[in-house]
Amino acid sequence: MNNSKNQRDSDIQKKIDHEIRMRDGACKLLAACSQKDQALEAAKSLQTCSTRIMAYMSELQRMKEAQVMQKVTRRSSDAGPMDDRLPCKGKVAISDLRIPLMWKDTEYFKNKGELHRCAVFCLLQLGEEIFDTDMVIVDRTLTDICFDNTIVFSEASPGFELRVELYSCCSEDDYSAGSTPRKLASKLSSSLGRSAGKKLRAAMEPGPCSPVSNGGGAPLLLPVPSVPGPKYHLLAHTTLSLSHVQDSFRTHDLIISGNEECSYWLPLYGSMCCRLAAQPHCMTQQMMSGCLKVKQQCGGDPQSWTKVHAVLKGTSLFCYYRQEDVEANVEPAFTIGINKETRIRASEKDPLSKVQNICISNHYGGEEVTHTVTTDGREETHRWMEAFWQHFYDMSQWKQCCDDLMKIELPSPRKPAPITPKQGSLYHEMVIESSDDLSSTVSDILARRMQELELRSQLGTSPTWMSAFEESTARCTGRSRHCTRMSGHSPCTPHRLPRSPVSPHRCPQLGLLSSDASLTSDSDSHCSTSPCSHHHGWPEPTSSYSLLSSSPSRLRPRTLSLDAKLSTLRGRGYGGGGTFQCSCQPPPSSLLAPLPISSCSPRSQHSTQTTLSCSSSTSSNSSSNSEGSHSPESSEGGPFSRPSPARRSLRNLRARLDPRNWLQSQV
Amino acid sequence: MSFVPGQPVTAVVERVEIQKLRQGENLILGFSIGGGIDQDPGQNPFSEDKSDKGIYVTRISPKGPADLAGLKIGDKIMQVNGWDMTMVTHDQARKKLTKKREDVVRLLVTRKSLEEAVKQSKGCYHKP
Numbered sequence: 001m002n003n004s005k006n007q008r009d010s011d012i013q014k015k016i017d018h019e020i021r022m023r024d025g026a027c028k029l030l031a032a033c034s035q036k037d038q039a040l041e042a043a044k045s046l047q048t049c050s051t052r053i054m055a056y057m058s059e060l061q062r063m064k065e066a067q068v069m070q071k072v073t074r075r076s077s078d079a080g081p082m083d084d085r086l087p088c089k090g091k092v093a094i095s096d097l098r099i100p101l102m103w104k105d106t107e108y109f110k111n112k113g114e115l116h117r118c119a120v121f122c123l124l125q126l127g128e129e130i131f132d133t134d135m136v137i138v139d140r141t142l143t144d145i146c147f148d149n150t151i152v153f154s155e156a157s158p159g160f161e162l163r164v165e166l167y168s169c170c171s172e173d174d175y176s177a178g179s180t181p182r183k184l185a186s187k188l189s190s191s192l193g194r195s196a197g198k199k200l201r202a203a204m205e206p207g208p209c210s211p212v213s214n215g216g217g218a219p220l221l222l223p224v225p226s227v228p229g230p231k232y233h234l235l236a237h238t239t240l241s242l243s244h245v246q247d248s249f250r251t252h253d254l255i256i257s258g259n260e261e262c263s264y265w266l267p268l269y270g271s272m273c274c275r276l277a278a279q280p281h282c283m284t285q286q287m288m289s290g291c292l293k294v295k296q297q298c299g300g301d302p303q304s305w306t307k308v309h310a311v312l313k314g315t316s317l318f319c320y321y322r323q324e325d326v327e328a329n330v331e332p333a334f335t336i337g338i339n340k341e342t343r344i345r346a347s348e349k350d351p352l353s354k355v356q357n358i359c360i361s362n363h364y365g366g367e368e369v370t371h372t373v374t375t376d377g378r379e380e381t382h383r384w385m386e387a388f389w390q391h392f393y394d395m396s397q398w399k400q401c402c403d404d405l406m407k408i409e410l411p412s413p414r415k416p417a418p419i420t421p422k423q424g425s426l427y428h429e430m431v432i433e434s435s436d437d438l439s440s441t442v443s444d445i446l447a448r449r450m451q452e453l454e455l456r457s458q459l460g461t462s463p464t465w466m467s468a469f470e471e472s473t474a475r476c477t478g479r480s481r482h483c484t485r486m487s488g489h490s491p492c493t494p495h496r497l498p499r500s501p502v503s504p505h506r507c508p509q510l511g512l513l514s515s516d517a518s519l520t521s522d523s524d525s526h527c528s529t530s531p532c533s534h535h536h537g538w539p540e541p542t543s544s545y546s547l548l549s550s551s552p553s554r555l556r557p558r559t560l561s562l563d564a565k566l567s568t569l570r571g572r573g574y575g576g577g578g579t580f581q582c583s584c585q586p587p588p589s590s591l592l593a594p595l596p597i598s599s600c601s602p603r604s605q606h607s608t609q610t611t612l613s614c615s616s617s618t619s620s621n622s623s624s625n626s627e628g629s630h631s632p633e634s635s636e637g638g639p640f641s642r643p644s645p646a647r648r649s650l651r652n653l654r655a656r657l658d659p660r661n662w663l664q665s666q667v
Numbered sequence: 668m669s670f671v672p673g674q675p676v677t678a679v680v681e682r683v684e685i686q687k688l689r690q691g692e693n694l695i696l697g698f699s700i701g702g703g704i705d706q707d708p709g710q711n712p713f714s715e716d717k718s719d720k721g722i723y724v725t726r727i728s729p730k731g732p733a734d735l736a737g738l739k740i741g742d743k744i745m746q747v748n749g750w751d752m753t754m755v756t757h758d759q760a761r762k763k764l765t766k767k768r769e770d771v772v773r774l775l776v777t778r779k780s781l782e783e784a785v786k787q788s789k790g791c792y793h794k795p
Contacts (some may be wrong), residue, residue, distance in 0.1 A: 653712060657701070657725050662710035663757055664701040664725050667764040 005067065009060070017054045023049035029230040040119045040135060040171065043230045047167060048132040051123055059128055085390065087158050087397035088287075090482055092282030095150035096135065096249065097122060098268040103140045115139050118266055120168040120235070126153040137171060138266060145266075152408060156278070158397040162240040162274070166254070167232035170263040233264045242399060245278045260418065276431055277406040282394040284405070288312040288387035289326075290380065294319060295372040296356075305374065308333060314405060315339045317360070336371050337362050340395055340402070344388050346381070347372070352385070356381050360387075365624040448647050530609045610638060676753060678777040680745055681783050685694040685772050696772065697731020698738055698763060703757030703787050713741040715779065718784070721745075722752045722760045742776040749773075 026049060030042040030129050117139040133147040145166075153162070236254040244252060251271045258265055281287075293305035308319035311326055318332040325332070338344075338360070347357045355378060362372045375381045395402040457467065657664065677726045687694040702711055704720045713723045720740045724742040727734050755763070764772060 283748075656710075656712040661707075662701050663703070663706055664699045665757065665761045666699045667696045667761060 005063065008063065012060050016053055019049045019052045019056065023053065036171065039229050040169065043169065044121050044132060044135050045230060047232045048130065052477050055125065055128055055130055086392050088281045089155045089157055090278050090398065090401065091152055091154050092156040092160060092162065092276070092278045093150060093152045093407060094124060094274055094276050096275050098273040099145040099166065100271065101143060102267045102269040117171045118168045118264060120145055120166060120266070122147055122163045123167060124151050126156055126162045128437060130152050131374045150409060152410060158242055160241060163237065164240065165237040166235045168266055169230045169232045188490040195658065210623060233258065233262065235264060236268055240276055245276050245401055247277060249273050251274050277408050278398070278401040279408055280394060280398040280401050282391055282398070283314045283402060284487040286311050286313045287391055288384065290384070291376065293318070293374050312338065312391060315402065333525060336360055338391060346385060350659045358384060433575045445463070449652065450649050467642040524525055679781040680775040680777045681781060683736050683738050683774045683776055685732050685738065686772065687770050688732045689770070694765070694767065695722065695735050697728040699726040699732040700744065701725040701761060703760055704754060705756040722755065738774070739778060742777050742778045745776055746775040747772055777781060
């Protein structure tokens with residue numbers, strides 16, 4: 001035990017030395033650099049190094065004190081075996097820090113007064129690990145201070161305390177050198193946190209010696225260099241713990257130090273948003289593995305045991321047929337859930353094998369399912385029971401982190417600036433690569449795109465609307481008109497065909513389709529009420545548009561465009577030069593079967609995906625014209641077993657002409 | 668069809684003369700436009716350059732005046748009766764097209780195929 005302690009001592013000492021070197025380097029850089037940005041960065045590193053040194057030193061101090069205490073207790077009582085169970089450690093990650101600011105409106109909107117800029121960064125401390133975020137320059141044009149970094153602490157116990165400190169420094173000061181030590185001490189004491197700073201201040205004062213005793217003889221304080229340059233001050237801090245861990249963003253309160261008079265002041269709103277996630281090791285690592293024999297569920301025969309290699313990890317006991325399967329990532333033979341509601345007990349000795357069985361009971365639905373498991377020997381059984389108890393203890397200590405594995409995204413070391421599309425919409429997927437390909441017109445590209453889609457759908461991920469064209473029993477509910485027209489074309493399910501792709505039918509090129517076209521001819525559009533929707537019982541979207549997706553694999557956020565309000569304007573038919581024609585009359589719901597994509601159904605109604613109804617409703621207004629898009633090359637005839645690529649391409653095109661995204665006017 | 672600020676824009680254009688059709692008390696042309704300097708150019712499915720804020724034809728009513736005159740979907744309108752359309756807001760463009768006192772609009776439109784056609788005609792003469 002002494003050896004490990006010594007090992008830790010020397011580890012910490014090495015870390016301290018390293019940090020001291022870093023700090024010296026930062027000081028030199030600070031003294032040497034001329035540009036403000038460099039100076040701010042160097043000052044930040046200086047601050048971080050100093051804090052780390054303080055932390056390591058206090059850790060050393062604690063260890064020495066613990067050593068001393070242990071000697072004391074050992075003398076006084078017989079040290080029994082330590083049978084306190086220690087919970088497993090875990091990873092804690094904090095990301096997407098955002099601190100809102102609260103500028104006065106005179107400052108923010110009218111830009112009055114001189115622009116007061118501050119450089120800010122956050123120091124995050126958990127136990128011994130201290131990390132800093134990148135530095136952000138803040139002035140009154142920003143509404144929030146955002147830190148994009150994800151900080152991961154790797155060895156945290158469930159009772160962790162994550163201290164978040166926000167430092168800021170006015171970025172216009174003349175960095176005057178030669179502050180008196182007292183001033184420096186007071187500044188540092190506010191920067192380093194109260195208790196550490198008080199120690200520091202006390203140590204720097206030549207007066208009575210500091211209350212912190214030098215138990216081990218190591219110097220508690222190294223002389224803090226007074227370097228000219230920007231100095232950071234603590235603006236706000238807060239402490240997060242296990243109760244704040246959640247798999248989503250939460251808001252926490254900040255404790256603000258400083259007031260308006262300070263140069264480093266920023267008007268903070270008083271709270272901080274972040275995502276604090278934790279991955280205890282019991283969820284990510286194999287806590288226990290070995291050979292088990294599981295009694296067959298169905299057999300009454302007590303001899304039918306299945307030999308498996310079991311792995312206890314997370315909320316399950318995975319049972320593989322062979323040990324090699326674990327590495328091979330083969331699916332386990334079966335999985336027994338081990339969670340907070342599981343009950344495990346050892347049953348009486350099995351008369352045949354003289355070994356206790358372990359019974360694992362779970363509630364699945366309303367039933368109680370019990371698996372009986374046995375091992376090779378008594379020691380094995382004991383080990384497994386011990387592992388189970390440890391696992392339960394871990395789960396009770398880590399509480400909500402053990403319900404489900406929280407994701408922690410580790411950013412790649414050199415993350416390029418994310419190229420966000422201006423507004424997420426399907427349009428951005430369509431790259432018109434007409435540079436090389438002379439023959440490419442819009443429709444050709446669309447046709448190619450549809451083929452891609454077709455390929456994808458062949459792999460089984462067909463967009464739901466494709467099913468509208470699948471051979472299926474023609475369900476003739478509704479209009480007899482449709483039925484009569486449909487008589488000749490069995491593969492068509494008239495009721496499910498969206499109305500929009502009517503247009504191509506008119507074109508003589510799409511000969512085969514022309515008769516089908518009559519199905520969804522515009523003359524009907526006004527009186528349609530989407531028999532399909534009633535059919536499938538999907539809820540009608542409240543807006544007049546029903547949405548489909550032509551790219552099922554991707555979800556795009558809804559674009560909010562200026563002309564969103566146009567969706568409420570009614571079209572005026574063919575006439576009406578001059579008004580914005582968005583033409584969404586109530587029956588547009590008829591135009592499309594609202595078929596949300598299975599994979600993303602709750603959102604599909606609201607996400608902007610192909611809106612065929614829109615374009616067709618536009619056309620439906622005008623009595624004579626229905627579609628408008630000519631797509632001259634879009635004729636790819638073919639038997640009507642699936643909608644032709646041309647048709648689909650038209651639909652695609654029409655989808656992109658959603659007036660909610662891009663204003664269009666009829667003239 | 669993108670532009671370099673400071674440089675004149677050049678394009679191969681076609682003249683399209685559309686006779687407005689009277690429908691009741693409205694004069695209609697039979698097409699729809701999209702785009703404008705106040706609109707998001709990224710949403711334009713027809714433009715080659717996604718920063719092109721010009722006015723594009725997004726829909727043609729079949730057998731309407733524009734269709735008969737030869738306007739095609741995806742055309743970019745450069746001029747309307749002499750008024751420039753490359754640097755206008757959406758509403759300004761609409762207004763220039765729908766003047767009640769004008770019976771006819773003469774457009775200058777451009778499209779990719781025009782460029783291609785000119786290129787090919789200037790190209791080699793030796794192709795069989």
